[in-house]
Amino acid sequence: xxxxxVTEGAGVGADAIPNDLDAxxxxxxxxxxxxxxxxxxxxxxxMHYYTPEGRAILDGCAGLWCVNPGHNREPxxxxxxxxxxxxxFAPTFQYGHPQAFRLASRIADLAPGDLDHVFFCNSGxxxxxxxxxxALAYHQTTGAGTRTRLIGRERGxxxxxxxxxxxxxxxxxxxxxxxxxxxxxxxxxxxDREHQAFTKGEPDYGAHFADELERIVALHDxxxxxxxxxxxMGGSTGVLPTxxxxxxxxxxxxxxxxxLLIFDEVITGFGRLGHAFAAERYGVVPDMITFAKGITxxxxxxxxxxxxxxxxxxxxKGPEHVVELFHGYTYSAHPLACAAGLATLDLYAREHxxxxxxxxxxxxxxxxxxxxxKPGVLDIxxxxxxxxxxxxxxxxxxxxxxxxxxxxxxxEEGLMMRIAxxxxxxxxxxxxxxxxxxxxxxxxxxxxxxxx
Ligand code: PMP
Numbered sequence: 473x474x475x476x477x478v479t480e481g482a483g484v485g486a487d488a489i490p491n492d493l494d495a496x497x498x499x500x501x502x503x504x505x506x507x508x509x510x511x512x513x514x515x516x517x518x519m520h521y522y523t524p525e526g527r528a529i530l531d532g533c534a535g536l537w538c539v540n541p542g543h544n545r546e547p548x549x550x551x552x553x554x555x556x557x558x559x560x561f562a563p564t565f566q567y568g569h570p571q572a573f574r575l576a577s578r579i580a581d582l583a584p585g586d587l588d589h590v591f592f593c594n595s596g597x598x599x600x601x602x603x604x605x606x607a608l609a610y611h612q613t614t615g616a617g618t619r620t621r622l623i624g625r626e627r628g629x630x631x632x633x634x635x636x637x638x639x640x641x642x643x644x645x646x647x648x649x650x651x652x653x654x655x656x657x658x659x660x661x662x663x664d665r666e667h668q669a670f671t672k673g674e675p676d677y678g679a680h681f682a683d684e685l686e687r688i689v690a691l692h693d694x695x696x697x698x699x700x701x702x703x704x705m706g707g708s709t710g711v712l713p714t715x716x717x718x719x720x721x722x723x724x725x726x727x728x729x730x731x732l733l734i735f736d737e738v739i740t741g742f743g744r745l746g747h748a749f750a751a752e753r754y755g756v757v758p759d760m761i762t763f764a765k766g767i768t769x770x771x772x773x774x775x776x777x778x779x780x781x782x783x784x785x786x787x788x789k790g791p792e793h794v795v796e797l798f799h800g801y802t803y804s805a806h807p808l809a810c811a812a813g814l815a816t817l818d819l820y821a822r823e824h825x826x827x828x829x830x831x832x833x834x835x836x837x838x839x840x841x842x843x844x845x846k847p848g849v850l851d852i853x854x855x856x857x858x859x860x861x862x863x864x865x866x867x868x869x870x871x872x873x874x875x876x877x878x879x880x881x882x883x884e885e886g887l888m889m890r891i892a893x894x895x896x897x898x899x900x901x902x903x904x905x906x907x908x909x910x911x912x913x914x915x916x917x918x919x920x921x922x923x924x
Contacts (some may be wrong), residue, residue, distance in 0.1 A: 486514040487524040516543035533890045534901045538770030542901040548815045555811030564805045572805035576815045582748040585757035589784040592776045592805040595740035597631025599762035599775035604635045607699035607732045623700040627661040629708035663712045669851045672837040678715030681721045694729035704750035707739035710895035711860035719756045730757040742766030745856030746830030769816045774809035829902045839913045847924035861897040885913040
């Protein structure tokens, strides 16, 4: 069997089709359906993936919202290669390696306000759990240990850890997994099609949805509430931009009651909305920001939490030899991830990626809205370099039946897209050109017509 492993192992070219698809239990995938008609990609460069046969697929979703500067960019590849030859692994419990400190400083420099400290982990899910734990521990540390309630939002996606699915608001991610964390409340979703349909950017309607936090405070008392976590733009549930003024209102209510405000910027961080962080776009400084994805352009897993100075400093007051926060991951600030992160931030700076995204936004929004009259289109939303098209649900089997046809149609068209329920989500790498936006929208239009 070991001989088999060698012949089917690392020495085999990326384009060789594996002879067994059964062993890999694929995440968030209908495995049986996929394995009947596998869609494999084995190479990638800039705006494209390539199938093992060499067919180009336009990347309409930046991998999974992570490849913001485009695929396999040489400076990032080279930095990872070099790092792997320097130190393969270094612990960051009670030891450190220089790149970890360097990267943390660079991220803190990019963040607004006094978000000066970075706790590293390896994914968005871990970042969310880390932020929730820091919130709880902060209140303990400052003598407010009764503050244990966590507030999330309907249709929120915060990864798949137990913390994340508890504060998250996606029923299908919760219903088979038993008891969630207790003491969790949800704000209502900020989406209201009747008042917001076909809006470019943040809708005018809906800032008042933030006032629901007042209702929750009135019900439970502020002294029991630790934190509120929201995405500045709901991503995985179909691109739901928060209404104008909503986040400012949340900030005001949190300040009034001593509640920590966490922005989950796993998607919106690193340029998706035209800024390093969406917090900057909205002029709101949260108490923590979770990030992942775009920090390394997806090339090496990494996530983290930006923490305001006052929160961090509250932990630094006890006896000096005591561990301040009993939390961390073996791979926190992995050397390869740090190298990828530093190279990615350099690339963003050199190519003015965020400015490009900001400048492209109106063109991108107009292009998306041109799909308005395609059959079955119920709504189109855009914000930053992100767009969504809601399609009328298929009769009978909502989502699923339409799904397979859609996935196949996209693959045949040579376009990689995210499908979230009945919503088609467009989040290409931020280096996309106007011509490529045109190509993407044209392909998308053809697919919508095909499956109508
Ligand atoms: N938070 C948000 C807002 C996300 O969009 C995601 C992933 N799409 C996560 C958390 C979880 O990230 P990961 O898949 O890296 O655990």
